[in-house]
Amino acid sequence: xxxxxxxxxxxxxxxxxxxxxxxxxxxxxxxxxxxxxxxxxxxxxxxxxxxxxxxxxxxxxxxxxxxxxxxxxxxxxxxxxxxxxxxxxxxxxxxxxxxxxxxxxxxxxxxxxxxxxxxxxxxxxxxxxxxxxxxxxxxxxxxxxxxxxxxxxxxxxxxxxxxxxxxxxxxxxxxxxxxxxxxxxxxxxxxxxxxxxxxxxxxxxxxxxxxxxxxxxxxxxxxxxxxxxxxxxxxxxxxxxxxxxxxxxxxxxxxxxxxxxxxxxxxxxxxxxxxxxxxxxxxxxxxxxxxxxxxxxxxxxxxxxxxxxxxxxxxxxxxxxxxxxxxxxxxxxxxxxxxxxxxxxxxxxxxxxxxxxxxxxxxxxxxxxxxxxxxxxxxxxxxxxxxxxxxxxxxxxxxxxxxxxxxxxxxxxxxxxxxxxxxxxxxxxxxxxxxxxxxxxxxxxxxxxxxxxxxxxxxxxxxxxxxxxxxxxxxxxxxxxxxxxxxxxxxxxxxxxxxxxxxxxxxxxxxxxxxxxxxxxxxxxxxxxxxxxxxxxxxxxxxxxxxxxxxxxxxxxxxxxxxxxxxxxxxxxxxxxxxxxxxxxxxxxxxxxxxxxxxxxxxxxxxxxxxxxxxxxxxxxxxxxxxxxxxxxxxxxxxxxxxxxxxxxxxxxxxxxxxxxxxxxxxxxxxxxxxxxxxxxxxxxxxxxxxxxx
Ligand code: ADP
Numbered sequence: 001x002x003x004x005x006x007x008x009x010x011x012x013x014x015x016x017x018x019x020x021x022x023x024x025x026x027x028x029x030x031x032x033x034x035x036x037x038x039x040x041x042x043x044x045x046x047x048x049x050x051x052x053x054x055x056x057x058x059x060x061x062x063x064x065x066x067x068x069x070x071x072x073x074x075x076x077x078x079x080x081x082x083x084x085x086x087x088x089x090x091x092x093x094x095x096x097x098x099x100x101x102x103x104x105x106x107x108x109x110x111x112x113x114x115x116x117x118x119x120x121x122x123x124x125x126x127x128x129x130x131x132x133x134x135x136x137x138x139x140x141x142x143x144x145x146x147x148x149x150x151x152x153x154x155x156x157x158x159x160x161x162x163x164x165x166x167x168x169x170x171x172x173x174x175x176x177x178x179x180x181x182x183x184x185x186x187x188x189x190x191x192x193x194x195x196x197x198x199x200x201x202x203x204x205x206x207x208x209x210x211x212x213x214x215x216x217x218x219x220x221x222x223x224x225x226x227x228x229x230x231x232x233x234x235x236x237x238x239x240x241x242x243x244x245x246x247x248x249x250x251x252x253x254x255x256x257x258x259x260x261x262x263x264x265x266x267x268x269x270x271x272x273x274x275x276x277x278x279x280x281x282x283x284x285x286x287x288x289x290x291x292x293x294x295x296x297x298x299x300x301x302x303x304x305x306x307x308x309x310x311x312x313x314x315x316x317x318x319x320x321x322x323x324x325x326x327x328x329x330x331x332x333x334x335x336x337x338x339x340x341x342x343x344x345x346x347x348x349x350x351x352x353x354x355x356x357x358x359x360x361x362x363x364x365x366x367x368x369x370x371x372x373x374x375x376x377x378x379x380x381x382x383x384x385x386x387x388x389x390x391x392x393x394x395x396x397x398x399x400x401x402x403x404x405x406x407x408x409x410x411x412x413x414x415x416x417x418x419x420x421x422x423x424x425x426x427x428x429x430x431x432x433x434x435x436x437x438x439x440x441x442x443x444x445x446x447x448x449x450x451x452x453x454x455x456x457x458x459x460x461x462x463x464x465x466x467x468x469x470x471x472x473x474x475x476x477x478x479x480x481x482x483x484x485x486x487x488x489x490x491x492x493x494x495x496x497x498x499x500x501x502x503x504x505x506x507x508x509x510x511x512x513x514x515x516x517x518x519x520x521x522x523x524x525x526x527x528x529x530x531x532x533x534x535x536x537x538x539x540x541x542x543x544x545x546x547x548x549x550x551x552x553x554x555x556x557x558x559x560x561x562x563x564x565x566x567x568x569x570x571x572x573x574x575x576x577x578x579x580x581x582x583x584x585x586x587x588x589x590x591x592x593x594x595x596x597x598x599x600x601x602x603x604x605x606x607x608x609x610x611x612x613x614x615x616x617x618x619x620x621x622x623x624x625x626x627x628x629x630x631x632x633x634x635x636x637x638x639x640x641x642x643x644x645x646x647x648x649x650x651x652x653x654x655x656x657x658x659x660x661x662x663x664x665x666x667x668x669x670x671x672x673x674x675x676x677x678x679x680x681x682x683x684x685x686x687x688x689x690x691x692x693x694x
Contacts, residue, residue, distance in 0.1 A: 004253055008245055010397055023230040030222045039194065042185050042214040046195035049166045049212045053197075056162070057125050057138045060084065060150040063139030068148065088149040090139070093118035101151070103131035112203055113137065113149060121145035126152070133171055134199065134208050153209075167458045169213040172199065174206060181207045191216055202369040209661040255284045259291060266279065272299040318490070322507060329371055333364030350490055376649060377438075378491055381512060384648060386435075386519040392545040393433040395425045395469055402440045410448050416447065416455035423461045429469070429542040435516045436469075438523070438538060442509040443473040443536045451477030452534070469542050474535035487512050488526070513538075564590030567613030571595050572602035572629060573601060573645070574621040578668070580618065582645070582675065589676045598622055599629025607635055612640060614683055619646040619657060630661040641682035645670060652659030 001009075062196055063084060086101040093115045103109035109130040117124050125138035137151040155173045163170050175181045181198030192215050195339060199208040262274055265662070272295055276288035276482055287621065292635035340357040343349065349357070381387055403419040410417035438459075447456040454476025461470045491511040513522040522540035569591045573579035583593045594612070596602035598621040617635060619626030630642050641664070649667035657665045664678055 002250070007248060011241045011245060015241045015396075018235050019230065019233045022233060023226065026229060027223075027226050030226060034216070034222050037294060038216045039185060041217075041483075042193045042195055045166075045214050046183075046185065046197065046212060049162075049168060049195070051169060052162060052166045053210065054482040056136060056152065057490075060136075060138045060152065061123075061140045061575065064138075064148045064150050068141045084150055085135075085153045086151045088114070090114045090117055090147050092121075092145045096146075103129050103133070103137070104151070107131060109203065113245055116202075117147060117149070118145060123147070124202070124294060127199045127208060128202045129205045129208075132174075137202075162436075166212075170210055172208050175209050181209050185214070187389050208273050225620070238304055242362075252284070256278065256286075259284070259287060262291065262295075266295065266298070272302065319509075322491075325507065326371070326375075330368065333367045336364040337361050337368075340565060353479055365669075374512060377512045377516075378508055380650060381515040381519070385652065386516060390430050392428050392430050393425060393459065395429055395542070396421070396427075396464075398437060399440065399471070400460065402437060404442055405441070406448050409542075410456060413448065415448060415451055415453075417444075418455065419458045419460070421460045424462060425462050425469070426542075426544045427612060428545040430545040431540070432520055437522065438537060439513040439516055439540075440471060440473075442513040443471070443524070446509065447473050447475035447477065447534070447536070451475040451533070465540075466539075467541055467544065469538075469540050471538045471540075472535060473538075474533060477534040477611050479530040479532050479534055480526070481530045485528060490522075497581065565676070565683060566590055567683055568592045568594065568681070569609060570602055570605055570612045570615045572597070572599055572616070572626070573618040575618070578618070582670070585672050585675055586616075586679065591679070591681070599624030599626060599632070602629050603632050603636070606636060606638065610636070610638065612638070613686065614640060615642045615678060616679075617642060617644055617662070619644055619648065619653075626662075627660040634661045641686050643678060643682060659693070 028458055052417060061281055086099060086104060086108060087095040088098040088101050088104070093111075095101075095110055095114055098105065098110065101110055104113075107130045109128055113124070113128065121142065121144070123142055126136075127138065128135050134154040135151045136154055136259075137149055139147040139149050159171055175198065181200070183197045184195070186194045186196075192213050195212040195678075196209050201207060201209060256590055262276055265274065266272065274630045275292045275295065278285045278288045278292075296422055340361050344357055344361075352430045359378055377612050394542070397421055399421075403417060407417055444458055456473070456475045456477075459472045461472075462468075463470055489511050490560065491508055497641060510524075517524050517538060517540055520540060522538065524536060524538050526534060526536050528534035565586075570592050571579060571586070573582060573595075574597055579595060579597075585594050591614075593607055596605050599617070600623045602615070602617070603624070606615075615630075615638065617626040617629055621629075626644060626646070630644075633642070644652060644660075644662040644665045645668060646657065646665070646670040654665045664682055666675065
């Protein structure tokens, strides 16, 4: 059953029940009221009948007096119709004469009445029984114990005469034996009441009573009125139900239908631009508002989803593009490395050619390493692991170094590359010089890369107030369009895929540079016009330092070696090629190298002869890795320096090595100069500490 039918039925049932209950209540109230009214009226009527009954005695008496005053005293007409049935003349207790009183005489009733009269010689009256009939009698015209006694038989004729006079049906009956004669009313039927009053026998015989039928007035009218009211109520209630039903329909179902249609339409995938009108401030109004908010949320969610999907698609596209670029970026130097290596193996080359080819191979290897470092940087940044080392350095020297390193390429392209400082830079500052160099190299390198004609200018200034270095790199290169400006800081993004062919690059540099700048509390901003050039601006907070930078501080890898190294080195490395490389480098530097293929073998070598000045450990080895090996060697009492070599180059890898007991950490691929410098430093530090101890 629909909600609408249910409500309709509910209304009908409620209305019918209501009207029925009201009708019953109305009927009951009216009836009680009418009953009371009827009883009061009937009581009064009964009194009237009783009075009329007694009146008849007076009538008899008056009649007797009228008769005696007539001189000839004509015989009375005793036909009952004149309401006189018998007549007796009394003198003391003697009946002087009588007329139609035989029935009274026969019973001795006449004699007893005469006797009663003679007792007081004053008027007597009442009802007596004689000849199984009731007689109403009274004495009149009393004179010295002489009187006339007049009587009327209370028969049906007389009763109907009286009934006509009082307007009610009445009759005389014996009081049921044993019952007390009472005066009062009894409910005979719904239409009539029965009133009665007693008639005691004057001579003490069984009592009689007069019974009067008294109608209940207004009962019929009341029923008619109640019925009329019920009908009117039903009609009015019916009309009300119809009006209420119609109102509910427009107020509730009409508006619910709107909501329903909208919900159904959306459930079936309809447009999300539909909104419901909020017609009033009620529950359905609230429902409409909630529906509208829900559709807003769905629309927002859908928009966000669509945007996310677009972003995901674009990210996936960017990554595919990146892989293609990476492949290109890797294959290009690889081609050079493999190609020139083959040429070198082929022999019959002049010494100069050999040297040139080797340089090419090394440059391409460097390019590959730079690429890998970029990717690693990116993953470090994404993992939030950009922890910089604070060093004291000269900003001017750093800028000179960066610009100098690009001068050759700029000159090759016929570009003017200039460095200027608009304000005096602090002599020394403290900060992450490696990352700053990386950022500057990216910005200036890009400027040179993407400029074919004109100039590239690097302008540096120091913001005293903000305590930060500002470097502006502007060029007259290809520029970047408005739309592309938004994405150039996204990883893997290049303005145009074709750039990756015309201009080498992976699309990582800028995003790394900006993330690095931000990680150090700075930022990079850009403005550019396509075809006119670009301007990148770096702001980086640095701490002005009072100490002078040492060459060692700013470039830890560029220590000038003073003569060959000396000492015994235990080298553990499972990869034969790498082991041979490290061995050769260390031996060329003057060190004696004892090789081991893994940690276990290194421990064995140490057990055979612990006289080592330095231990160099690869960290990933079979059987026993570098971490276990260094722990074991430290356990066995080795206190000298341990250098960890590993291809795992994240900050946490470095920390893990140091925690395991290593003194220094170098990431693979290891550069010769760097390796020697670190070994040299470790050896001299060990020597110094030994000297201190002794
Ligand atoms: P890439 O390795 O491709 O140079 P970057 O992240 O350093 O990667 O730069 C992203 C892209 O931004 C570049 O591919 C280039 O399209 C654009 N771009 C960066 N610098 C410049 C510039 N100075 N002039 C024009 N375009 C630039």
